[in-house]
Amino acid sequence: MGKTLILYYSYEGHTEKVAQMFTSYLNADLKRIQPIHEMAQKGFGKYVWGGAMVVMKKEPELKPLGIDFSLYDTIWIGTPVWAWTFTPPILTLLKSDLIRDKHIVFFYTHDGGPGHIEKKFLSCLHPSNRMLGAIGFESIDEHPDQLATKMENFIQTLPESYRNNR
Template sequence: MKNGTEKASTAREGRDRNRSGDSRSRREFLRGLALGAAAAMFATFPAPRYASAEEKGGSKVLIVYFSHSGNTRRLAELIHERTGGRMAELRTVTPYPQEYDAVVEMAKKEQKSNARPPLAAPVSIPAEARTIFIGYPNWWGTFPMPVFTFLETHDLGDRTVIPFCTHEGSRFGRSERDLRRLCPRARILKGFEVRGSRVGQARGDVETWLREIGMVNAG
């Protein structure tokens, strides 16, 4: 049986480990936001071919995404160029702050409270949309909470659902597991993840991935 000194030492060690893990998560989240802002400043993309893409995918493809720094938006545009369909951005009634420490703390607080931030505008899902891409940055190991808001207020049924994610080292985290839990009847295909700082060089990888999952012809 441990004496009082040993118990206190064990408790301190546990607190130190928790603080260390939380600090690492916070640094990674903060690094992702910083690199995302830099990438948004310097990455260049040809103008998306929205007109031809719409004709190509029609209303059978819907690309829903949440983006803070702009990296996930750019990734959504790359996907849209090849698959067509319609794009829908998730925006919250209360915008997230641009200052890094502020958005880090806000995102962490929302996750701890299991918040569901209201969306500024509804996203309609056409009945004929059979394939839905879901895009997001990895915040604290999973979706930003507005993505939970969307998924819990829309029944995606047995549609094909495809995740795509930007991050700075944590890849999908547990977001794929959360997606399967929230869309239990959906056919979930292999997703795509890329560091936010590399979105500008991801066109070829996006093309390869879309071919692998059968979303564009090999032609």
């Protein structure tokens, strides 16, 4: 297998931290997905605004990624959980024609209510892709000591052919 790209969206840094740590374990490139118009809400307002984006199935326009996807055959996609599913920028990504014929690893951070995020992600992923694995991380600030072990253990569950070639 060829190169790995880790693509993630993060509003408040938790998913970014996980993405950066995975990058340090893998021989991977890292890229943050950013909507052109990021929400500005903090506190309770962010749940209302962000939740409404999810419910309305918004696909926000993204800043140019500047990525040559043909270089990668494995793409890790990371997101926070919003309203029991993945975030609107990830919906934009999945609905674009960029993620095709790839091996996919999905990861997400949440505060204890992931809902059926993995099922929803799969249902939006183009069928030409092949899932290698998925993992969620709950309240990472509360369990910082467990994070590295959990990540390393997860990498061991991925197909041997992938681990040997990364």
